[in-house]
Amino acid sequence: MPVSAPLERQLRLNRDDFPAKEWVRVDAPEEHDFSADVRAKVDTMLEGMPTTSFMAVAGGRALYTYGDVSEVSYLASTRKSILSMLFGKAVAEGKIDLDLTMADLKIDEDHGLLPIEKTATLRDLLVSSSGVYHQPGSPGSNTKNIPERGSKKPGSYFHYNNWDFNVLGAAFEQLTGRSVFKAFEEDFAGPMGLQDFDPSRQRMMGYEGASRYLAYHFFLSGRDMARLGLAMVRNGRWRDNQIVPADWVAESTRIHVPADRMNESEKSRVAGYSYLWWIPVVTEKTPEWEGAFVAAGHFGQFILGMPALDMVFVNRRAIPDDLAIARNDGSFKEELPAVTMEAFLSVADEFIAAKLGKR
Template identity: 85%
Template sequence: MPVSAPLEHLLAHSSNKFPAQDWEMVTAPEQHGLTADVRSKIEVALDGLPTTSFLAVVGGDILYNYGNIAEVSYLASTRKSILSMLMGKAVAEGKIDLDLTMADLNIDEDHGLLPIEKTATLRDLLVSSSGVYHQPGSPGSNTKNIPARGSKTPGSYFHYNNWDFNVLGAAFEQLTGRSVFKAFEEDFAGPMAMQDFDPSRQRMMGYEDASRYLAYHFFLSARDMARLGLTMARKGRWGDNQVVPADWVFESTRVHVPADRMNESVKSRIAGYSYLWWIPVVTNDTPEWRGAFVAAGHFGQFILGLPALDMVFVNRRALPDELAIARNDGSFKEELAAVTMEDFLSVADLLINAKLSAA
């Protein structure tokens, strides 16, 4: 769908550059509406949140940063959107067929999956609608109103369950012959010249007595997360390389499960769920949100991309004991202060509205 005339004007003045090893700062932030008054409002907002770092990128340069954007910390569920990105190339190459079922892949659990659960496809898992309600091997699922085992036909009912996401990681590794972390290193970290990526920090974690399938946990910095967001905002490109197929970017960021079909409370700013991405609401009055996507992780780990404005936003809430949160010792501290989706988007709004006002 074409962008509106004002947005075309904004994109015409975008540099369309990509950062080298180091990010550069926007040379004239006021041209993007970032005045002293706007900056003050942003800092007041962020000071009132448990945010540890925040980053806004426009045209491939840093428009605004807060906190230590080089700090590496736990991504929580933001990891899921990264897996979606990785799957694009494998699907395009024919290594992954999204119509493969759990039975086709010999996916099972120690106490067995039900026959109906074994009919779930990888596509069902991508939209968190597998119909498999086996206990997941990691925290972070929706633990309320869990349907009974075997009560839902795969693909018919959305329930946010880490079993789906963890099994997708296992299926990716089975079908591609590479670990999720090795694929990330080779396909993204290297080509994107990530500054803070450490292969030794990435690890599988979870409750080994709950499921055969654990979580593939990432530990990244805000400025490296912004490279991922910029790639998606640029239709899968990084420089001259198509690191994520453009068709996959489109397919994985359009609504597959509308908000009104979800069985849980969905924030008012979210229109639905795609292939491991949350999709914001777009109205006739907010064309700048067309094509937008959000990766969201517990406690306040977010990536927001707005292709229509060539902007990317990242929020981090680094944790005091990041490994204890993710490992299988019962230390998942729900009581820790978190940055909500609404909190994050309200800060992003200040920069987005400033950008629009400067057009």
């Protein structure tokens, strides 16, 4: 079913609405069919999950919040999608060539990379298909059915390995001359007016001895994550500032690895993988999901952007700093109850159904 004409008019009117110092709340939630009954159902769903905060944004305004959306904590793998956003400007400016190989960049490990592994390009790493199965320096990888070193041609096989993502951060710094965290502060936090961003909280994390490359971890609040999602929904624009090139937004959120080439266990709502973003399924009955993208992190850190509806959803399962650090074997100090992507999307479905009058 296509998006209705009244909804299309409403979306056109709201596309220039961005939060200023504070988020502005939606004046009339009923215009989005967000009734008291829908609110009560969403409240009940979230209360039954380990979610600590949740935010729904419609037309650039806060439609709904749950918990403390100002609380800052560990983003886990959601960091990877943010790194993808940072890559956009550097690629457009010619500072990063995605066809550069590990050999070109002199990326190596203490015990060496294999010759075939050195042929992996930055583009291969962006789609988690490097063919490098070296142990990563941080937790969060798929530890099941890891291929043998040297057994896969780079670019031919998807395996979710943090080695790829950590090396992307190192390559970004090498080629741009800026740290990941400084680039984030200058390109995103400042221009978008992130309310809770603290440069001193951002840091490298992981365990020593496994790899030369650790993880570039962000510590952000739910409402600041929603600003990042809104910029992506608006084709990389923040007011009059194109903070992420529109071409990169399109390229980095189209499917590069379809679900049938993935070996992930939880992909019932995932159609594929892009440049560090997960892409939800779109069907003839759900055209509103066209162009949607998800950033997903361990324990339940999510950003869902839905350009067709000009909506953003954020879920946080806040993790205390001392638990965000893993043991040397890659396991976390404590495995807390987590929010799955399926559970997160089921909450978003309630808002979407209401907005489209499908309830």
